Amino acid sequence: NTQRYGRRPYGVGLLVAAYDEDTGPHLYELLPSATFLDYVGTAIGARSQSARTYLERNLTSFGDCSLDDLVRHGLLSLRDTLQQDKELSTENLSIGILGKGKKFEILEGTDTQKYLDLLSESERVKTSSRKADDKKDAAATASQAPATTTQDEGGQAEPMDTE
Numbered sequence: 001n002t003q004r005y006g007r008r009p010y011g012v013g014l015l016v017a018a019y020d021e022d023t024g025p026h027l028y029e030l031l032p033s034a035t036f037l038d039y040v041g042t043a044i045g046a047r048s049q050s051a052r053t054y055l056e057r058n059l060t061s062f063g064d065c066s067l068d069d070l071v072r073h074g075l076l077s078l079r080d081t082l083q084q085d086k087e088l089s090t091e092n093l094s095i096g097i098l099g100k101g102k103k104f105e106i107l108e109g110t111d112t113q114k115y116l117d118l119l120s121e122s123e124r125v126k127t128s129s130r131k132a133d134d135k136k137d138a139a140a141t142a143s144q145a146p147a148t149t150t151q152d153e154g155g156q157a158e159p160m161d162t163e
Helices: 048-057 059-064 067-079 109-116 128-144
Strands: 014-020 024-030 036-039 094-099 102-108 149-151 157-159
Touching: 014 094, 048 059, 048 067, 059 067, 067 094, 067 109, 094 109, 102 109
Parallel strands: none
Antiparallel strands: 014 024, 024 036, 094 102, 149 157
């Protein structure tokens, strides 16, 4: 029952890719609330935040990319959504391609191997060592930041005199 307060109906998120001869490529996200958003790149679903983060960090390079480079960026963003120590493969990957003068095409199975070959072996697997490296970088950055507090004799933090 969708008329009762406190209960929401199930909804479906949907990404729609389109190409307009006048305005170029579009990627729309349709929300369960019947609204839509236009994106340059996005991801939806479980663990999609890491893919969106990757896309946001690399957004400026998309304009000058070849098709192979764009697909490679897509694969790297997908890799970040995989469960620990999982690998992108022809069994768990589908690629949709659409563009100027090109009809929508879905590549599946062995047809995706060409694009998987663009990734090095280490780039295909989401490993815990990659997260450990990120934590080391964050710790190194934090250790380089100037301290702004000290501890007094009782172990309480107090502001440092920075003058």
